[in-house]
Amino acid sequence: MDDRGFDLEDRLARREADELKRELAPVDRIAERGYFAHAAGSDLPVLDGEEALVFASNNYLGLTDDERVENAARQAASVVGTGAGASRLVTGDTMVHRDLERQLAETKGTERALAFSSGYAANVGTITALEPDVVFSDEYNHASIIDGCRLADAETIVYDHCDAASLESKLEARAEAAADGESWLIVTDSVFSMDGTVAPLPAICDLADAFGAWVMVDEAHATGLYANGGGVVQAEGLEDRVDVQMGTLSKALASQGGYVAGSEALIEWLVNDARSFVFSTGLTPPAAAAASEALHVARHGDVRERLWDNVAHLRDGLESMGYRVLGDSQILPVLVGDREDALLLADGLRERTVVAPAIRPPTVPEGTSRIRVVPMATHTHEDIVACLEAFQAAGEEVGLL
Template identity: 80%
Template sequence: MADRGFDLEGRLDTLKDHDLKRALSPVDRVAERGYFAEPSGGELPVLESAEALVFASNNYLGLTDDQRIQDAARQAAATVGTGAGASRLVTGDTMVHRDLERLLAEVKGTERALTFSSGYAANVGTITALEPDVVFSDELNHASIVDGCRLADADTVVYDHCDAASLRSALEERADAAARAGRDPTDESWLIVTDSVFSMDGTVAPLEEICDAAEAVGAWVMVDEAHATGLYADGGGVVQAEGLEDRIQIQMGTLSKALASQGGYVAGSADLIECMVNDARSFVFSTGLAPPAAAAASEALHVARHGDARERLWENVAHLRDGLETMGFDVWGDSQILPLVVGDREDAMALADGIRERDVVAPAIRPPTVPEGTSRLRVAPIATHDENDIIDCLEAFRAAGEEVGLL
């Protein structure tokens, strides 16, 4: 009988042949330092004896082991429960969810906000629920945006990364094509989608110019603030830093990065949120966010707004960037994410191995995750790294860079 299954062994062999097979390497805690285990497949992992500094986490404000956030999660578990138990539309809607959504709307300057089980679910659910005819998408947008466009069956027009002129050209070309075909382009719904901070390049989208382009043709703008939420003005994102709340129709973000929890959110008008509640399949058909996660995110958002973690983060970013560039490394980006671009895949992996041998963790990112010739180490300090941690990181990069021949 023919085997109509799947050649999993062949797939894995192909990944190995192209040096693309990845493996899990658990750590004992999510913080600025920890004990890691060697990749162990399905076996019980054994933690290494040496503690390593973590410079690869999205825990930007270092709040995952903050006592206040942990206490909020414990209290929610004790009073509300460990899980929502059902979709929010059934019995999974709690006051903990409503409190978090109220705070998110306040920070984002919108009428309402809605939480999802993940940032991926928030992007996919929102784009598919809107059912846009055309999506104009930055070429480096997150995979969840790409998949949302596919599932929405929208015509997707990709414009050059962080290039408002390319976006304007794409908008004009679409309008011209519609006119040549005898269609009225105003009959189509147009959505422009961009990350605000791009996770692999550390670049920041030119949001004001994007809004200008959108308003010229009546398009809506959706901004993914996953890597910005909590880090900018009043605990908001780039949208808040640039005062663009009234010009951007949809703000999306995650609770799992600077806010030290799990889940995603969408913020916008009351009508937008009502549509998401009723039409976003990833919301309707998912169990509600776990109450401890919602409570942890609420407390983290409060700490981000009113504490000094944001200032400490940006001080560490400036110190680390200055040190790496002074050594001669090529550091891209304009945000808290510092892509140290090496170029050659093997050199990047050797550099990552070199700093790991010196108890610093910042894995190599290589094609196809990033374009050929731009292999890099994605370096991300967090607020709870102290000055000695930054110095130790810089010393590890200097020694490993000299060893590999990059300095």
């Protein structure tokens, strides 16, 4: 009999030979510092004995172990339940979900919002439900946007990263061959997770107006961090010009899940036609409650200011050593270039109890390997200094400084 199965061992061996095989590394808690363990196969992991500073998390505001957020999740579990138990359209819709969506809509300046079980589900479900004929997509957009375009079977036109002139040229070229009644969607992240760059949203909105397209913005790495706890859309005052605002609850909002905010008609359509919403069990009540409380803290506390102070301190310190730091956001990619040097630098940081990973091809283009550095609002001044000292020592050891 012919073997028509899958040789997964060979695939894994090739990936390991290329130094691209990933391993899980458990940590004892999600916070600015913790104990880590190596992958242990079927055995229980054993945490290392030395605590490490974490400068690699998307827990930007440090709220995953905030007592207020923990209490909100605990109360929701006690009163409502640990799980939704069904899809939102069956019996999984609760007042906890409605409260979260009310807060999100208020923060994002929209008529309504809708919570999904993940950010990935929000992007895929929204793009496929809209069924655009043509999508104009930034070349560095998240995988969930790319997969959403594929599943929607849309003609996808990729424009150069954060380049409004490139987008304009693509729009002009497509307009010459456009059929009557075509629907166009321009999709971009607002903050790009590997480069720390920020999309030129005002220019994108101007182009959308000129060509009659809709705009969808993924605020996964921006929600909670900008004006009034919103994202870049709020910082730029573009609420009335961005048709679809998407984001996650699993980064700055210290929970799990995703959301879409927009018009009443948009949300009603997604409730009825976004398969990743319709056919998924609702977001767990504790996750919804935790995100609600984290959003409240982000809007009314001082955590955003503390984050941006740490970002400025860390960027200034790294640049003063001679490192090239990319981006314009809370994500600080330290460009190394050579893949092996980046791995050695990451190892050197880890030896000095600082966790900041090397990002290398194929995640980023050849010759642009980097260390992705991200402070949290809860890092102290001493933590930032310790991180900088580790970069100084490890960089000298590798020969980068």
